[in-house]
Amino acid sequence: MKWIFIGSIIAMFLTALFSGQVSYVHVPRLFPYLLLFLFARGLMYLTKLLKLYKKGPLHSIPHFTKNAENTRITGMIDFVLEQRYKDMIS
Structure with missing residues (x-):
């Protein structure tokens, strides 16, 4: 439940950032790195879950x-x- 709340807060901030509401951050340079970080983090979490579910x-x-x-x-x-x-x- 905690991770769902944190994920929704992060999604809210990212939406505000990438929609242009925050004008002082240069988004096009940060966007690929942010996506790479989120993808890597999600992949690590998924790997951890799969290992845990294999153990029973x-x-x-x-x-x-x-x-x-x-x-x-x-x-x-x-x-x-x-x-x-x-x-x-x-």
Whole structure:
């Protein structure tokens, strides 16, 4: 969500710059370099995403083990408390 907002702000500034509303910046010299930078940045981001998606889900196994450990600890606490209260009630 953050990147969508940042991208829309950048698009707004670029539109104002290249439409001629900002007259003190000489656009024709900067335009090819800006496009090259944006293309390279987008290509690096796309490569990073493709590598990440090839690996598959990263958080499923640690999340499962964490939940299993919490369930085991909760079960042990419940067992100890039940035993203690059974002795107190009986």
